[in-house]
Amino acid sequence: MLGTVVQQIFNALTIGAIYALIALGYTMVYGVLRMINFAHGEMFMLGAYAAFAGLALLAPGLGGLGAFVLALAFFAAVLVVGGVGVGIEKLAYKPLRASSRLAPMLSSLGVSLVLQTAIQILAGPQPQAFPSFFPNLRIELLGGSITTVQIGIILAAVLLMLALNTLVNRTRMGVLVRAVSESRATAQLLGINVNGAISLIFFLGPVLGAAGGILYSSYYGIMTPTMGVVVGLKAFTAAILGGIGSIPGAMLGGFLLAAIEVAGTAILPAVTNGVIGSEYRDVFAFAVLIAVLLFRPAGILGQPVSEETMVYKREF
Template sequence: MLGSLIQQTVNALTIGSIYALIALGYTMVYGVLRMINFAHGEMFMLGAYVAFLVLSMLIGTVGGAGAIALTAAFVIAIFLVGVIGVGIERIAYKPLRNSTRLAPMLSSLGVSLSLVTGIQILAGPQPVAFPSFFPAVRYEVMGGTVSSVQIGILIAAFALMFGLHFLVNRSRIGIIVRAVSESRPTAQLLGINVNGAISMVFFVGPLLGAAGGILYASYYGIMTPTMGAVIGLKAFTAAILGGIGSIPGAMLGAFILAFVEVGGTALLPIVTHGVLGTEYRDVLSFAILILVLLIRPAGILGEAVSEESIVYKREF
């Protein structure tokens, strides 16, 4: 029993850390622009494909990649996806910045479909085997099994989340971004480069999403052009659950969602005597989204500031 609990806890932490990286991208964009970037799930997918491409260019065959090549591919891939995110913002979102909220959201849906279709044309629609970025070693811990892949994912994800915390709360760039998130007109009057701050958000958000995509593909050993659809929606659910616009809320919501998913799918076959199985894990995720919207639309750490229950961050 204890071994199973340890194993399921590590599973939930692993999945939750990946969800958190993606959810942070959603919440950062909303915190600054009050916009839901529905193309963010495709940044997750692009991370895996760009890393695979970079790895192929570096060593030719991805199967025998060493630690240096894997690390270089990871860093180069997330940087390139961050640059792509900035380009998408300049082309598809910036011209619509002063339009209604619906316009950039529709534009993001168009970007999402374009990216998926583009990858399907260039790389094919079929699933592709993805190499593990960590050595596959299993450890027995009090009756449970923990893999080195899970440990590597947790270390990488928490390092990135700590880096984001430092960037937002302890750096000059973070001060500028937080000022723009409070009030763009006031920040502009104070001489702050608003466009530069927004570009930074669209660089860091896709960068984190790409890192999540690489870790996810490395964990499951496969990537597909549509992999960002469901995972992106789950990360969006996590951001809503924690309070979209709040960075701590996005991380909290991601881990809560992961624990509910993993715990629920482990218990469902037992409680229902096999009637409901692990295939219902996605149902649990979106049932949580519905419940949160019905009970607390602002999320756990969000704050409703208008009659329409507009979510506002309590701490960016």
């Protein structure tokens, strides 16, 4: 029994770390622009395909330097996807900043479809095997069996989240981003480069999403052009659960959502005698979304926004 609990805890931590990385991209964009970027799930998908392409290009030339090749492909892929995110913001979102909130949201849906279709044309619509970026060894812990892939994913995700937290809260760039988040008009009056801060957000968000895509594909060993749709929606649910616009909330929401999924898929089959199986795991995620929107729309760590607050931010 203890071994099963340990194994399920590590399953939840692994999946939660991936959800948290992707949720951070949603929450950062919303925190600055009050916009839901529905193309963010495709940044997750592009990360896996960019890393796969990088491995295909680098592996033949660098021979036995396996760890170096993997690290280089990882960082090259996330940087490329970060650049794609900045380009998308300039082309598809920046011209619509003065429009209603609906316009950039619809634009993001269009970008999502364009990216999915482009990858299907270039790489084919069929699923493809993806190599693990970590050694796959089994470790026995308190009667449970965990893998070095899980440990590697958790450590990599935690390091990325700590790096983001340090950047936002302890650097000059983070101060500029937080100032733009409070009020773009006031930040501009103070001489802050608002466009530069927004570009930084659209670089960091896709970087984290791409990292999540690489870790996800390493864990499951597969990638598809549509993989960002369901996982992206789950990460969006995690951001809502933790509190959209809150970086700690996105992290907490990712781990909580994964814990709910894993607990549901582990417990319900036993309780219902197999009538409800693990195939219902997506139902749990979206049931959580509905419950949060009904009972606590601001999320666990989110701050309720009053009409007076919104007027204050608009005018000052």
